[in-house]
Amino acid sequence: MYLDRCKRRLKSSSAVNPAVISPQDPTLLIGSSLVATCTVSPDFPLRAEDLYWTLNGRRLPAASYTALGPSTLSVALARLNGSRQQSGDNLVCHSRDGGILAGSCLYVGRTTEKPVNISCWSKNMKDLTCKWAPGTEGETFLHTNYTLKYKRRWYGQDNTCHEYHTAGTYSCHIPEDLALFTPYEIWVEASNRLGVAVSDVVMLDILDVVTTDPPSDVHVSRVGDLEDQLSVRWSSPPALKDFLFQAKYQIQYRVEDSSEWKVVDDVGNQTSCRLAGLRPGTVYFVQVRCNPFSIYGSKKAGIWSDWSNPTAASTPRSERVAGGCDPKGGEQNTTLRRELKQFFGWVKKHAYGCSNLGIKLYDQWRVWLQKSHKTRNQVGKEPFALLLPGWAGPGGAAG
Amino acid sequence: MAAADSPSAALRRRDLCSRGIRLAGKMRVDVIDLLDAYVERQGLDVSSLDSSVAAVEGVPLAAVERWDEQTGTQRLLENLAAYRAFRALLAQMLEEQREQLGEADAGLGRALASVLLQVSAFTYHLEELLRLESRGEGEEEEDRPAPPPRLSIFEQKLRGLGVLRELAQWAVRSARDLRQLSKPSPATGTAAGLAESP
Numbered sequence: 001m002y003l004d005r006c007k008r009r010l011k012s013s014s015a016v017n018p019a020v021i022s023p024q025d026p027t028l029l030i031g032s033s034l035v036a037t038c039t040v041s042p043d044f045p046l047r048a049e050d051l052y053w054t055l056n057g058r059r060l061p062a063a064s065y066t067a068l069g070p071s072t073l074s075v076a077l078a079r080l081n082g083s084r085q086q087s088g089d090n091l092v093c094h095s096r097d098g099g100i101l102a103g104s105c106l107y108v109g110r111t112t113e114k115p116v117n118i119s120c121w122s123k124n125m126k127d128l129t130c131k132w133a134p135g136t137e138g139e140t141f142l143h144t145n146y147t148l149k150y151k152r153r154w155y156g157q158d159n160t161c162h163e164y165h166t167a168g169t170y171s172c173h174i175p176e177d178l179a180l181f182t183p184y185e186i187w188v189e190a191s192n193r194l195g196v197a198v199s200d201v202v203m204l205d206i207l208d209v210v211t212t213d214p215p216s217d218v219h220v221s222r223v224g225d226l227e228d229q230l231s232v233r234w235s236s237p238p239a240l241k242d243f244l245f246q247a248k249y250q251i252q253y254r255v256e257d258s259s260e261w262k263v264v265d266d267v268g269n270q271t272s273c274r275l276a277g278l279r280p281g282t283v284y285f286v287q288v289r290c291n292p293f294s295i296y297g298s299k300k301a302g303i304w305s306d307w308s309n310p311t312a313a314s315t316p317r318s319e320r321v322a323g324g325c326d327p328k329g330g331e332q333n334t335t336l337r338r339e340l341k342q343f344f345g346w347v348k349k350h351a352y353g354c355s356n357l358g359i360k361l362y363d364q365w366r367v368w369l370q371k372s373h374k375t376r377n378q379v380g381k382e383p384f385a386l387l388l389p390g391w392a393g394p395g396g397a398a399g
Numbered sequence: 400m401a402a403a404d405s406p407s408a409a410l411r412r413r414d415l416c417s418r419g420i421r422l423a424g425k426m427r428v429d430v431i432d433l434l435d436a437y438v439e440r441q442g443l444d445v446s447s448l449d450s451s452v453a454a455v456e457g458v459p460l461a462a463v464e465r466w467d468e469q470t471g472t473q474r475l476l477e478n479l480a481a482y483r484a485f486r487a488l489l490a491q492m493l494e495e496q497r498e499q500l501g502e503a504d505a506g507l508g509r510a511l512a513s514v515l516l517q518v519s520a521f522t523y524h525l526e527e528l529l530r531l532e533s534r535g536e537g538e539e540e541e542d543r544p545a546p547p548p549r550l551s552i553f554e555q556k557l558r559g560l561g562v563l564r565e566l567a568q569w570a571v572r573s574a575r576d577l578r579q580l581s582k583p584s585p586a587t588g589t590a591a592g593l594a595e596s597p
Contacts, residue, residue: 025552057444085442103553
């Protein structure tokens with residue numbers, strides 16, 4: 001049986017191949033045509049009419065066959081589609097009993113396009129990571145290999161990046177320190193079986209693409225007993241302490257049961273901030289991020305770090321809503337009027353002649369008000385205090 | 400043989416066998432999963448290939464005649480030879496996979512690497528069992544065979560299929576071999592298979 005001979009061939013590599021397909025493992029453009037031939041070895045008593053073809057397991061119609069000799073059968077494939085799998089379509093020559101005599105893998109696709117949108121960032125000036133997008137025309141049906149290359153402009157030699165997929169599918173990480181104060185040229189080469197496409201060269205100075213670690217020591221605490229405020233403090237990025245740079249920060253916060261963050265983006269270069277207008281008796285998650293810019297006078301905008309891990313804290317419970325009942329609008333107005341009246345009375349008594357009448361003074365009055373309520377009502381413990389990991393308890397200094 | 404007779408050695412053997420059985424079971428499950436993924440990614444039509452990949456050069460066959468009559472040492476030596484061969488074959492498959500597809504099919508590559516690791520661990524396990532037997536056979540790995548000739552891509556696909564199919568069969572056979580080895584001998588209280596080894 002021919003099949004057994006085929007098996008024997010696989011067992012013994014020195015044995016003669018039962019048949020040979022030509023071309024072997026060709027690469028073709030989508031839409032092209034191919035004529036493949038299967039020639040049976042003279043050692044095997046098989047004739048062309050004993051053979052048939054399959055492509056990816058499907059038998060090809062006999063109408064596409066031509067006997068080119070007593071033991072050679074060709075098949076014509078027209079307008080080829082892109083390969084079904086990147087490992088190649090399987091074109092197989094069979095004997096009549098289904099045995100495999102020979103196989104050839106067809107790689108049908110299109111040329112790769114030049115990669116686009118290259119962007120890079122350096123974490124603390126210690127490394128460089130770049131990512132890019134493949135071309136825009138869609139799938140090439142062939143495995144594409146990407147190589148990121150870089151060199152110092154003018155006098156450097158080409159270097160190749162080796163750590164791929166570190167920040168997504170199309171990314172590469174250069175772990176070593178790169179030279180500062182010199183521009184780099186960076187580009188990506190995309191290659192597949194049909195050729196190579198090279199991206200445009202991106203020019204950058206490491207100082208212009210620096211980002212840093214998110215602030216790691218974010219503290220969130222209450223502002224005395226003010227039920228609508230929290231104080232946030234953090235440190236500037238230690239990894240950049242030896243470098244001349246400016247930093248700006250952003251804060252985002254959300255209530256525990258919501259996924260919607262509110263962003264405070266006017267923090268500037270301060271390392272503390274007070275969040276106001278919060279809901280009383282509510283747990284808030286707070287994150288901070290840093291943008292180091294103007295490193296050694298760089299004129300670029302800088303790159304934001306990741307957000308810090310969320311830090312949780314709760315605002316003090318409001319006594320007005322302590323019963324779980326939300327006051328109606330009219331009641332709120334009455335309360336506000338009453339509070340304002342109290343406030344002005346308090347200003348007259350405690351801050352008479354003080355020209356610095358601002359929100360800080362209002363906060364002091366709120367603290368005073370809370371204390372006087374507390375003395376009257378002896379408010380119990382905050383329920384969140386015992387529940388929250390990372391909870392910043394009361395006692396945080398008023399800003 | 401002395402080591403095999405001592406109670407602590409018997410205990411150690413039983414422990415090695417039961418852990419080996421668990422390893423073989425896990426390996427079988429993973430190889431079956433890998434086989435499904437492999438067939439899909441290589442575009443192989445299994446039904447039409449069934450007979451053609453029944454035997455592939457260098458792939459040790461799990462099929463055995465007169466299995467009941469095998470001695471413990473025989474079982475261990477045959478297992479060891481098989482898994483050493485699988486280790487080399489899988490390493491080659493992994494290399495070919497990386498050569499052709501790079502990181503494009505990282506999932507398949509990872510699964511292949513994981514099975515290779517399990518085969519290596521199982522090989523070590525078998526070596527431990529043989530060492531316990533104090534027979535020395537199989538402890539030293541023979542010289543590595545010359546690398547097989549370069550195959551066409553389609554032949555590589557077929558060989559990969561053959562390797563994984565046969566490895567799945569071996570995992571079943573190995574679990575049964577080890578179960579057999581861990582049975583206490585009625586005469587000596589040690590493993591039956593080993594005790595009757597020539």
